Amino acid sequence: MAKEVLVFAEQRGGALRKVSFEMVTTGRKLADSMGGECCAVVVGDSVSGLAADLGKYGADKVFVVEDAKLKDYVPDLYAQAVAEVAKDAKVLIGGASAMGKDLLPRVAARLDTAMASDCVKMDMEGDSLMSFRPVFAGKAFVTIKVNGTPQVAAGRPKVFPAEENAKAGAVEKVSVSLGDAKAVLKELKQEAGDRVDLTEADIIVSGGRGMKGPDEYKILEELADALGSNATVGASRAAVDAGWRPHSDQVGQTGKTVSPSLYIACGISGAIQHLAGMGSSKYIVAVNKDADAPIFSKADFGIVEDLFKFVPELTGEVKKLLAE
């Protein structure tokens, strides 16, 4: 028995992204329920050093495909590489990140198998991977079964826990003869922003129509600063459409899907399209002076209050607490 579960470990710029650890932990659990191996595959140029961390989170083996052509992410070449390693795995999982969502469908098509994307739960039922995922922007959920080799699934980032569970992490280099790249990465533009990206943040302080204007977001930024380096500021569609915040800040069906541990919604009414974007947050706090706002039905903690009075007080209390 070998390679029951293969986890695609995403690296960017030579560093593993958080979602890779979440997926290795998940892969470990899936492999254990089958009584089999959990392996990882990492692709790039000089990436063998990353294997140790993958072993820490539960990988028995780490397949490494190294090539100068793989230094930057190139979908078709990465697909060739991963498919070569995955073709005899029972299950292939990876994060439903920008890279994962771009790469894994190519791998699946290459191996003539199917895939379930953006899953929030994955379990084995015997030899079958059952993936649980939202549809209609979260208005309903489906369980998907794949009949193929491997069964492919992509897990939504920040939903699955990353738990250390040290295993061998033995490196096995795989040589894949790659064709010519079909895409060339010309430039990587990092967003000018000193805050963590919305999709990576642990805490999001978000503002909606109730903010009344762009300048008022200052109080949300101050709260995010007080909450630490893993906190950032988001916005509802109303605020983005009004031109107060950039589209890259938008949380919701037509914006970003986020899964922070804590989502603080200020002056956001809670339209279904917004909930679609943050519904899988662990804890939701709603601050709104309208007691009837729909968001209160989804919030774990509701504060019916004028946000302009409340948020600065909250910032003060947070600073006090974290200074202890």
Add this chain to the structure above:
Amino acid sequence: MNSAVIMKQVPDSEALIKLAPDGTGYVKEGVKFVMNPYDEFGVEEALKIKESAGSGEVTIISLGSERAVEAIRTGLAMGADKGVLLNAGEGYACALGVANALAEELKAGDYKIIFCGKQAIDDDMAQIGPMVAELMDIPCVTVVTAVEISGDKAVCTREIEGGKEIVEVALPAVIACQKGLNEPRYASLPGIMKAKKKPMEQKDISLGDAKAQIVKWEAPPERPPGRTIEGDDPAAKAAALVKALREEAKVI
């Protein structure tokens, strides 16, 4: 330069989705169906490219049921030249099967650019673009917010976490469109009148066994009920919330 747009007809984003009582799907009766909003960006971009080149045809290809003809027609009303419906009936959930059928149809045409939406808003799977490209052995760029065509190449801006990638691909290629790529035009009234006369082909196809199957549909899991934080004034409420976040939720 001829382009194609892979289009899916989906329930309107405002539609109330009711699950069928036997758990096998959702109730389609009374639901308004529209062109997938992300696909509209593809139609608009294809039309813009055709307009600036002064030539070329835009073909809309949709895999769906007979009902999808309406959605194709709205694309024709926007200005596309031809429509093709691959009639596969209802209720097929496997992206691989769909991608295979689409790839076969696309291979038969001579399309330099193939647009699709980054995902369909019914199943939110986001697989068709990359799968079709792999099956056609051509590049695909996903989550694209800008496209520039020069000769035989396309330079695309792609959204990733915390930034953007600028990617160059040789044509033909698949481009999966993200919101912000453009502002889809309204179908003008002359466009609506002309749409009926534009060529619309219908092909009955059968998709074979689905490798991905939906075994259950359910309502969203209930969140445990929350509570209102009480207090005499904003300061008191803030203190109470911070206590709850630290001691109960343990998130700060």
Add this chain to the structure above:
Amino acid sequence: MYFELTEEQRMIYDMTKRFSEEELKPKAEEVDREHKYPAESVAKMAELGLMGMVFPEQYGGGGMDYVSYAIAIEEISRHCASTGVVMSAHTSLCAAPIYYFGTEEQKKKFLTPLAQGQKIGCFGMTEAGAGTDSAGTRTTAKLDGDNYIVNGTKNFITNGNEADIAVVMVRTGEHKHKGLSMIIVEKGTPGFSVGKLEDKLGILGSSTVELVFEEVKVPKDNLLGSEGEGFKIGMHTLDGGRIGIASQALGIAKGSLEESVEFGKTREQFGQPVINFQALQWMIADMATRLDAARLLTWRAAKLKDKGDVRYSKEAAMAKLFASETAMWAATKAIQIHGGYGYTKDYPVERYFRDAKITEIYEGTSEVQRLVIAQSLIKG
């Protein structure tokens, strides 16, 4: 009633609904508050072919039927009744008489730019002494060589401030009705100016003005039809205009209903959404029923007009009468459903209430409509 429509009509409905929500809804409050003519929106409507829907393509129009026209005006008026009347007055009151009664040259010269929305039109019939008594017209046009010299004042003219082209009712003879003629006057003609801008209760984005004619020389080729046909052309024009206004009223009524249901679902009293209370359920049921009835009357009139040589004055009058009274009633109920909030500017229903009232007055008061219907019944 959606299923009754052709595919094109459904697409027109989808497109105008979306345009109204995305383009007009965000601006409607400002249009009302600032009394701002919606120039940008009208320009976009022109580009989409909405300013000449019912005229043949050879004159720059869309070649569409009147049901499509009714659908479009209803959707536009759903979010902005001001924009709805701009479109209706321009199309049905100015462009239409030129289409039905103009010569080929007049159609090419005047109808085409109107149908393409490059020029805006208005209809100068009403005067201080000639409202319901439209034959009381005292603006004169005296033939002098190759021109008519026009003197007089028109008032309450919709689009008058923006119009490039005006179709004006003038007195060319002494006989009360048979002494009236219709003539086309272009903006910029010396002596032709805009006078008082009315400060109204509602439809504040639509200009309602005085048109002043002082020794205005109008080429005699601008006469529509022959001398003495003015009253006939006027009545013919109002019949068509009534379909437009009925549709505007439908839009206001629909807005009233939709806002009421939405508000009722979110506003809670006594621990539940107020829409659960029977009193409000009866109100929205009545609003919806009357709205559908009004729409059926309007589309009936539209279908009759599409037939061509069929009299539809009674049906158009019924549609305008019933739709306008429904709009006023529904908007009043909408404020009631919203309670105190409905009385504030935070919600749109007070604007719908102010916008609705005029639909019972212009293009023939409800009293006139009742006379038209009764006369038709009596004459058999």
